[in-house]
Amino acid sequence: MSPKCAKCLGGTNVKDKDSVLRCSRCDIVVHVKCISTSDSLLDALKNCSGLKWFSDSCVKLPFNLDSLSKSVDASRQDILDKIDSNKNEMITRLEKLDEVNTQVRSEIVSLKMLITSNENKLVDIDRTDTSIRHDIKSLKQEMSTTFASIVSKEVKKNTEIINNEVRTVQKVLTEVNEMKNRESNLMVFRLVESDNDRTDVMKILQHLVEDISEKDVLRTTRLADKFAGVGLCDDLTKEQRQEYKTFVEKAKSMQSDDKENFFYTVSEDQLEDGR
Ligand SMILES: [Zn+2]
Ligand SMILES: [Zn+2]
Numbered sequence: 001m002s003p004k005c006a007k008c009l010g011g012t013n014v015k016d017k018d019s020v021l022r023c024s025r026c027d028i029v030v031h032v033k034c035i036s037t038s039d040s041l042l043d044a045l046k047n048c049s050g051l052k053w054f055s056d057s058c059v060k061l062p063f064n065l066d067s068l069s070k071s072v073d074a075s076r077q078d079i080l081d082k083i084d085s086n087k088n089e090m091i092t093r094l095e096k097l098d099e100v101n102t103q104v105r106s107e108i109v110s111l112k113m114l115i116t117s118n119e120n121k122l123v124d125i126d127r128t129d130t131s132i133r134h135d136i137k138s139l140k141q142e143m144s145t146t147f148a149s150i151v152s153k154e155v156k157k158n159t160e161i162i163n164n165e166v167r168t169v170q171k172v173l174t175e176v177n178e179m180k181n182r183e184s185n186l187m188v189f190r191l192v193e194s195d196n197d198r199t200d201v202m203k204i205l206q207h208l209v210e211d212i213s214e215k216d217v218l219r220t221t222r223l224a225d226k227f228a229g230v231g232l233c234d235d236l237t238k239e240q241r242q243e244y245k246t247f248v249e250k251a252k253s254m255q256s257d258d259k260e261n262f263f264y265t266v267s268e269d270q271l272e273d274g275r
Contacts, residue, residue, distance in 0.1 A: 007034035
């Protein structure tokens, strides 16, 4: 069955190559008389195997390919744009993720620092505890030392008081002993110096006391030379002399104040009684 002419849709005889042309691409056939072409072109087509005839629609095909290519290019660009857009969004998201990550890392670092700080505080508390224990120990030692020191000072103070009292008693004893030693002594004042002091003294004593003998006077000693006059007095201790001097001063004072011609003097009784 022969195909119909694409132009007039009439029947064709494909074996008659002078009256019919076949499209080398889509195989449609047309009557030569139905298309506008020249005899020379028809001759060329008939004689040259390298020449091919294409229907109008197939001739336009390269343009379609071009538009298809353009469309593909556009689509590709669109896809690339979308990828690019997605890429940007992904990058943005990745950046955000990175930001969050950095923040999380920073928070972790803060937490670590906080933990370290707390650990340090614990160490500090431990140190303070140790320090307080040490202080308490020192205080205990100091208190015991202070107590011992106070006791020692008190003992020393009491010892000093006792020592002072002993010294006072010793002084009184020495004073009493001295008084006792001097009790039998007799002082002779202003006795003119000679080779026979003892004879002179005996003469004075015999003049004063009737029954005195040589054996009553154990010995005579000259304390100082060339006195202006001679006088007698009890042998007094330094304290007794001081006391006597005070009484004499008092008597002199009373004498000078007296208006009734009384005579004031110091008797031995006064001295002994301390009046
Ligand atoms: Zn036709
Ligand atoms: Zn064709």
